[in-house]
Amino acid sequence: MKNSQLYKGSLNTIIMKLLEENGKMYGYEITQKVKGITQGELNITEGALYPALHKLEAEGLLDVEIEKVDNRMRKYYKLTESGQKETVNRLSELEDFIRNMQSLVNPNPKLEF
Amino acid sequence: MKLTAQQIDQLYLFTRQHYVEWYDLQTELVDHLANAIETEWEQNPKLTFDEVLNKEFRKFGVFGFMDVVESRQAALGKKYNRLVFNHFKAFFRVPKILLTIGVTFLLFKILKTSMYNNYIFIAICISYFGFIFFEFYKIKKIRKIQKETSKKKWLFEEIINQYGVSSGAFSVPFYFFIQISSRAERYLLNDYWLFSVSLMLVLFGILNYILFKIIPSKTREYLLETYPEYKLEKL
Numbered sequence: 001m002k003n004s005q006l007y008k009g010s011l012n013t014i015i016m017k018l019l020e021e022n023g024k025m026y027g028y029e030i031t032q033k034v035k036g037i038t039q040g041e042l043n044i045t046e047g048a049l050y051p052a053l054h055k056l057e058a059e060g061l062l063d064v065e066i067e068k069v070d071n072r073m074r075k076y077y078k079l080t081e082s083g084q085k086e087t088v089n090r091l092s093e094l095e096d097f098i099r100n101m102q103s104l105v106n107p108n109p110k111l112e113f
Numbered sequence: 114m115k116l117t118a119q120q121i122d123q124l125y126l127f128t129r130q131h132y133v134e135w136y137d138l139q140t141e142l143v144d145h146l147a148n149a150i151e152t153e154w155e156q157n158p159k160l161t162f163d164e165v166l167n168k169e170f171r172k173f174g175v176f177g178f179m180d181v182v183e184s185r186q187a188a189l190g191k192k193y194n195r196l197v198f199n200h201f202k203a204f205f206r207v208p209k210i211l212l213t214i215g216v217t218f219l220l221f222k223i224l225k226t227s228m229y230n231n232y233i234f235i236a237i238c239i240s241y242f243g244f245i246f247f248e249f250y251k252i253k254k255i256r257k258i259q260k261e262t263s264k265k266k267w268l269f270e271e272i273i274n275q276y277g278v279s280s281g282a283f284s285v286p287f288y289f290f291i292q293i294s295s296r297a298e299r300y301l302l303n304d305y306w307l308f309s310v311s312l313m314l315v316l317f318g319i320l321n322y323i324l325f326k327i328i329p330s331k332t333r334e335y336l337l338e339t340y341p342e343y344k345l346e347k348l
Binding site: 065066069 | 145187188189342345
């Protein structure tokens with residue numbers, strides 16, 4: 001992942017936000033979606049994505065579904081009810097974080113306008 | 114271009130060769146690799162299957178699938194502990210709490226009134242570990258058969274079958290039994306200590322019962338709940 005230290009803490013929230021928007025998704029789809037939205041800027045590595053998904057699943061925030069696609073089985077992840085509530089909390093936390101970081105990095109943005 | 118059934122089998126073999134023994138994890142990784150290979154082929158159709166596979170595998174980092182395996186083990190380990198804890202709690206709620214209290218008092222009474230309480234205690238210890246070894250032997254046999262028949266392995270099933278033996282069921286009670294028997298006069302002659310010892314014995318008994326009887330008897334139920342694909346495989 002690009003500059004992993006900065007993005008690491010937000011990975012779970014990114015996953016949950018994507019699932020909130022798209023309903024159910026499978027692992028590879030998530031990596032491609034993030035790549036697409038950020039125009040290749042952010043690349044979630046496989047070694048980080050699956051541990052995050054498994055952890056969220058174990059915490060009861062995600063549920064899984066299996067479908068047979070082509071010659072293989074595909075595991076889909078979707079938010080549980082508590083996962084949906086938690087997504088709202090985490091997103092507002094992340095937004096606060098972004099706002100605070102913006103004011104710290106750019107203390108007087110009004111001057112720019 | 115879509116992957117053939119034979120290439121999917123090759124991917125399963127590839128995950129096994131890279132130390133992913135469990136079917137549930139293999140399935141997820143196989144689908145991931147298959148998607149990645151198909152996408153790559155759209156851009157570079159001239160690359161061979163092995164070339165693309167190795168390229169995609171490198172993206173998992175120097176430890177290969179290990180991070181994924183370890184995180185899955187940790188997540189399911191936590192799930193198992195929660196399961197044990199929930200069953201344990203049930204023994205402290207009505208109606209099971211009556212049984213817990215009843216047995217504790219009965220044991221306390223026996224140890225208090227009997228002249229041979231030291232021997233009774235030792236007999237309890239022996240039967241406790243005898244039971245564990247017997248269960249351990251049974252698990253070993255099942256695993257051997259599983260290996261010979263190359264039955265699909267499920268990570269959560271493996272955790273259910275081996276966790277108790279390695280952690281709580283063995284080391285803590287062992288230390289406790291050694292402590293008590295080495296200072297029998299102190300622990301078995303004083304009422305408060307004797308009651309604590311009785312309670313501890315009952316708690317260990319409950320834990321054993323959960324680890325070796327309750328949870329294994331519901332393995333199928335827990336596997337179905339954890340793995341939707343378990344149902345598909347067993348049809």
